[in-house]
Amino acid sequence: MTRTPLFAFALLTLAACSPGGAGSGEPATVQAADAICRPTPVGRQMTGCYLTLTTATADRLVSASSPDANLVQIHESRIESGMMMMRELREGLPLPAGEAVALAPGGNHLMLLGVKEPLVAGDTVALTLTFETSPPLDLTATIGQPAVTESGEADATAAD
Numbered sequence: 001m002t003r004t005p006l007f008a009f010a011l012l013t014l015a016a017c018s019p020g021g022a023g024s025g026e027p028a029t030v031q032a033a034d035a036i037c038r039p040t041p042v043g044r045q046m047t048g049c050y051l052t053l054t055t056a057t058a059d060r061l062v063s064a065s066s067p068d069a070n071l072v073q074i075h076e077s078r079i080e081s082g083m084m085m086m087r088e089l090r091e092g093l094p095l096p097a098g099e100a101v102a103l104a105p106g107g108n109h110l111m112l113l114g115v116k117e118p119l120v121a122g123d124t125v126a127l128t129l130t131f132e133t134s135p136p137l138d139l140t141a142t143i144g145q146p147a148v149t150e151s152g153e154a155d156a157t158a159a160d
Helices: 003-017
Strands: 030-037 046-055 059-065 069-080 083-088 093-095 101-103 109-115 124-131 137-143 146-148 154-159
Touching: 030 124, 046 093, 046 124, 046 137, 059 069, 093 101
Parallel strands: 030 137
Antiparallel strands: 030 046, 046 101, 046 109, 059 093, 059 124, 069 083, 069 109, 124 137, 146 154
16 A cells, blocks of 8 residues: 555656656747758858747757857848948847747858868758757758849748
């Protein structure tokens, strides 16, 4: 008779300690779509990657990595004094709840630095995205050119 209460206590303890346990809530999950990285230019070891991130609860993309590059940085591009400037977002990229956040040419993007082998159209590259509260997300990006929209700007949501 003493086994039943002990067994029930053990199950309750395990449930309380698990990530989905009572009161803890499920961890936030970020969805990624349409990941594409440009081919590396001849003689260069860097390139940009674009994708769209969506999460149900507010989060922040804090870092990224790839086995195919020495370093991956989260960058923003913007016009300053009539020139396109690019800088690292050291604090990461905010992801508002329920909003699709596009990382696209001319805006926020991932920059692969120290690419180990040339990235050629049609190949793929592995990426791991790390978030403030959501679990890390492993994904595969296609190597290619982002599609161009009617406005003439590159669109990262569709591949060639």
